[in-house]
Structure formats: C-alpha cells, structure tokens
Amino acid sequence: KRFAIYGEPDLVYSVVGFMLEMGAEPVHILVNNSNEIFEAEMKELLASSPFGKNATVWGGKDLWHMRSLLFTEPVDFLVGNTYGKYLWRDTKIPLVRIGYPIMDRHHLHRYATIGYQGIINLLNWTVNTLFEEIDRNTNIPSKTDISYDLIR
Template identity: 65%
Template sequence: DQFDTPSDGTYRMYDGGTKIEDLKTALNAEATLSLQHYNTRKTLEYCKEVGQATASFHYPLGVQATDEFLMKVSEITGKEIPPAIGLERGRLVDAMADSQAWLHGKKYAIYGDPDFVYAVARFVLETGGEPTHCLATNGTPAWEAEMKALLASSPFGQDAQVWAGKDLWALRSLLFTEPVDLMIGNSYGKYLERDTGTPLIRLTFPIFDRHHHHRFPLMGYQ
C-alpha cells in the first residue's frame, strides 16, 4: 500500500503499513515470523526473551521455501492452508515444467541483500539453473557458510561461488572472466548489463528504470 497510495488531492505519508495501535499489541502475539532472517536477528532474539515462539525465513520465494512458510503459519494458527493457495502452487509447478527447456542449465549471477540472494539461488536450483555467482555486499561469514551448504545440496550448485563482502564492481570483473547467461538483482545492475552484455532480470528493491515493475509480486508462489 505504501507504494500504491492514491493521488486524491490530500497529502499524507503514507497509506498502509503497521498501525501504531497494532504495534503496541505485538508483545501479546503467540509468535513472530520473520521473512528476512539476516535482517531481523536482534528482533527475533528480543521476541524470544518475551516468551514468543519465533521462526525466520529467507523470503518465501519459490516452491519449497513457500511450502515451509505456509506450513509454519498453519502449525502456529492451527488452520489449514486455503485451497486457493494450493492452486497458486500448482500453477507455479506447471509454469516451471513448461519452462524447463529454457531454464535448465542456465547460469546466473545473483546479487542483493543476503536473504534475497539465498532465496533466489534456492529457486534457481529448483528450476535446474546454476547460480554461478552469488554476491551480497553485506553478507556475513555465517551467510556465506549457509549459502555454500545450500549450493552443495544440489547437483546444479556444484560449480557455484559465493562472494560475501564484494560489490558490483567485483561482479563486473567476474562477468568478464566467468560469464553467465543471466543476472538477477535490482536496477543498479543495469550498468553491468550495458558493459558485459549480460541480460538483467530486475527483481527486488529498487527498480527505477522499468515502469511499474516494482508492483510485480516477489514472494510466494507467484
């Protein structure tokens, strides 16, 4: 809603978001779920201190990651996953099957924050793609170890490399020495696309050079 606030002649900042009243009652929640594990570690530690159950995810993106998130929500709430969401899952699996001839074996360079890179690399592996370069400028040694474990778990990740603490200038060099088929990341990769000729799939924030691309869903089965 923050990015979709209507223009109706009244200035305000901003529609949507969490209301202060709701924020005050968050201490009474049975559980806190984080969709960005590496960005919310201190928050989760505090939630544990006040007696809440906690769980964290690296973005519920793709099949397995979204499955895990929804099953955790179902477990905590005691409610079944709605059939409509099952339909979304089936459409994603069908789309992946239809696209396998184009995606299988493709090499990718993925950059962004640690949770985004982990989530996208996991989905790329599900499609049979190879996340050749996984780069997070603010990636920690713990993230690097978790990434390497993820990549080692799939035959498509055996030749992948993890780059913690590196920037897009370093990725530019890698794209010349070890080229890939596609890049995945935000709009700042457009300079690498221009210099190396590697097509860029624009995902996550910010996307400022493609009209309305920031409205496309990222998480879940969509």
C-alpha cells in the same frame, strides 16, 4: 542456464534456491553485506544440489567486482536490481530485475516477489528475459511465408 546474482542476503538465498530447483547453475553469488552465517547457509544450500557445485559466494564485494567476474567468467543471465543495468550495458549479459531498488521499470514494484505469485513472476521475468536475448541475437530470416520464430 548459468547465472550470476547479487543483492540482499534473504532475497539472494531465496532466488538461488528457486533457480537450483529449476536446474539453473549459479556461478557468481555476490552479497555486499554478507556475514559468516549467511555464507555457511548459502554453501549448504549449494551443496544440496548438483547444480550448485561450481558456484562461488562473494561476500563483502561490490558490483565493480561483479563486473570483473562477468568478463572473466561470463554467464547466461544476471539477476539483481536496477544497478545491474550498467553491468548489462558493459557485458551484454541480460538482466532479470528483482530486488530493491527497481527504478527503471514502470510499476515493477507492484508485482509480488514472495509466495506462489512471486515465484510465478520471477519465472516469467527470467524466461522472458532469455527470450528477449534469443530474439535480439536471431539473424535467421524466414525462408517461407510462415515464420516459426513467433512460436515458443
């Protein structure tokens, strides 16, 4: 799957690293408060994986810029905080919520985002977001009394 991500440098770097290990392809990496050191380290991380070769790091840009990118080069999912909700509404690209702030989900701030449990949570949030999108777009009714749509 291809994804776009935005947020704070440390979180973005970590999530991109995990997604690369999972075989996901970053396309747009947007960090508003980026600097030369972060961008050099991110480019090194992207170069370390065959999945990172088509990614672009956008430093000093905002979500309005991300909106334009998502319309011109869409991805399968978006990773970021609550403010991505507006991008999801405009582009219909599913949002995996992580980072700060998360204001539109009840108690999501209580779940770990670092360490082993944090990675398990991120994996669950990502996979379930993709499943929700598959379910939302499924229009094939069951042809029998048994529906395999419930089984993943």
